[in-house]
Amino acid sequence: MQFDDKVPIYYQIKNYLYHRIVAGDLQPGEKLPAVRQLAVDLTVNVNTVQRALSEMIHEEILVSKRGRGNFVTEEPAKIAALKQRLITAYIQELYTQLHALKLSDRDIVTEIQHYIQTRGDQA
Amino acid sequence: MQFDDKVPIYYQIKNYLYHRIVAGDLQPGEKLPAVRQLAVDLTVNVNTVQRALSEMIHEEILVSKRGRGNFVTEEPAKIAALKQRLITAYIQELYTQLHALKLSDRDIVTEIQHYIQTRGDQA
DNA sequence: TTTAGTGTAATATCTTTCTATAACACTATA
DNA sequence: TATAGTGTTATAGAAAGATATTACACTAAA
Numbered sequence: 426m427q428f429d430d431k432v433p434i435y436y437q438i439k440n441y442l443y444h445r446i447v448a449g450d451l452q453p454g455e456k457l458p459a460v461r462q463l464a465v466d467l468t469v470n471v472n473t474v475q476r477a478l479s480e481m482i483h484e485e486i487l488v489s490k491r492g493r494g495n496f497v498t499e500e501p502a503k504i505a506a507l508k509q510r511l512i513t514a515y516i517q518e519l520y521t522q523l524h525a526l527k528l529s530d531r532d533i534v535t536e537i538q539h540y541i542q543t544r545g546d547q548a
Numbered sequence: 549m550q551f552d553d554k555v556p557i558y559y560q561i562k563n564y565l566y567h568r569i570v571a572g573d574l575q576p577g578e579k580l581p582a583v584r585q586l587a588v589d590l591t592v593n594v595n596t597v598q599r600a601l602s603e604m605i606h607e608e609i610l611v612s613k614r615g616r617g618n619f620v621t622e623e624p625a626k627i628a629a630l631k632q633r634l635i636t637a638y639i640q641e642l643y644t645q646l647h648a649l650k651l652s653d654r655d656i657v658t659e660i661q662h663y664i665q666t667r668g669d670q671a
Numbered sequence: 672t673t674t675a676g677t678g679t680a681a682t683a684t685c686t687t688t689c690t691a692t693a694a695c696a697c698t699a700t701a
Numbered sequence: 702t703a704t705a706g707t708g709t710t711a712t713a714g715a716a717a718g719a720t721a722t723t724a725c726a727c728t729a730a731a
Contacts, residue, residue, distance in 0.1 A: 447650075
């Protein structure tokens with residue numbers, strides 16, 4: 426995995442795991458890879474992985490079971506809430522940025538539709 | 549101005565100035581506030597402002613005139629290119645993120661339209 | 672020619688992030 | 702009861718970013 430050097434790595438790992446959970450790649454109750462394994466997979470230090478996981482445990486997206494592993498929450502409602510939070514945050518960010526560039530609401534939708542159409546061949 | 553502590557301040561200042569230029573708030577050829585004044589306005593250190601400006605000068609969005617000030621490029625083409633670069637980058641980012649959350653192209657457009665509609669009363 | 676206003680650069684110090692490394696705590700199982 | 706696999710914590714050091722401070726270089730105008 427490649428990281429953006431403008432954002433803390435632990436923060437990007439959080440988002441990466443958010444995505445895997447929301448996308449259903451990691452199911453509710455499923456065990457995550459061991460922290461040391463994640464560190465190897467992501468080519469970062471164990472402490473960096475741990476920092477990401479600690480925050481997600483505090484947010485109750487993950488549940489830590491000492492000696493056994495870290496698990497995705499078994500409460501689908503928490504995952505659904507996370508998903509909606511992420512979607513809204515991303516869209517709000519885009520809207521705010523494009524609005525600051527003086528694009529109208531209609532312009533914004535048009536630009537997005539244009540982007541989607543012209544990339545149809547890539548997907 | 550308030551900054552996101554997850555991204556370098558100098559980088560956020562660059563984006564802030566990009567926006568003011570693309571939005572036409574700072575016209576081609578217009579003189580920017582003095583670096584020391586910008587530092588006061590943004591409540592950051594002069595060196596932090598300078599770093600943002602240096603990069604923009606290198607990108608030829610700004611032109612430095614020692615002893616006189618920093619000026620927005622007089623070439624509208626460079627500003628237009630910057631605008632398109634920003635728009636594409638923002639949309640690509642949103643698309644990538646929502647796609648990773650398993651939203652379809654149609655879902656993405658729908659979510660955005662919904663966001664725009666339900667915030668109409670706020671604007 | 673002096674002075675005020677401007678950009679530019681350097682130093683030292685602080686904070687955050689990341690790293691390498693080691694150690695400790697708990698669980699399950701051979 | 703060992704041992705392997707797991708989470709957790711701590712220390713020391715490196716790197717990047719931000720700060721305060723000082724100084725230098727250039728321009729315009731009094």
